[in-house]
Amino acid sequence: MAIATLGVTVLDCPEPRALAAFYAAVLDWKVAEDRSDDAWVELDGPHGRTLAFQRSEGYRAPSWPGTEHAQQFHLDLDVPKQRLDEAEGEVLRLGATLLEGDNGGSRGWRVYADPVGHPFCLCAQ
Template identity: 75%
Template sequence: MAAITMGVTALDCPDPHALAAFYAAVLDWKIDPESDDEWVELIGPQGRTLAFQRSEGYRPPQWPGVEHAQQMHLDFDVFEEQMDEAEAQVLALGATLLEGDHDGARAWRVYADPVGHPFCLCANG
């Protein structure tokens, strides 16, 4: 067994509460009531945690460019028959479609969250 295990994944952003609210709505996770203005955590199933950290002077990545590289992205699994519904949900919450699934030729679609972090909805099952 490894001495090190994965902990929190944290995203830099200009407003941690606003971005946490976006992902809370996407994932149906709860915002930790002990969060503050600098660090906000979402609590998910099985102890999963996604955090948002205030970053003054935040500059969003530009996907797929390299001048302001994405550095990381999040993948979210969606049942294949619910992809259109999931896309409508994230767009209504403030996401932007960056690249579609090429008329079903790929099993994922790429979006940017409200502050520019790329994420994918991936057909699973």
């Protein structure tokens, strides 16, 4: 049984609406206005796919293929709400590190780093 399913792919950027407009044009996806604001913009794609753009103050563009400003992103992994604690235990066992909890259950996500430091979230569904 899988620990989680892949949810939203999120790209950090300085201007979410501008980058979303670019990808909307490239992919012919639509902005989900009901789930978007100035700091977070989501695009709806086929088959339930979602691509989101999150404002990152002080954003520095990656330099590819160099590593001085490596590419950065985070993944939101959906987990049934009743399995969130179990999923946390499993990702920790696999080498993840808890970076930020769900504030005593008041938020629907928890933030982790994978074994090499890339952030990802377990999101209660």
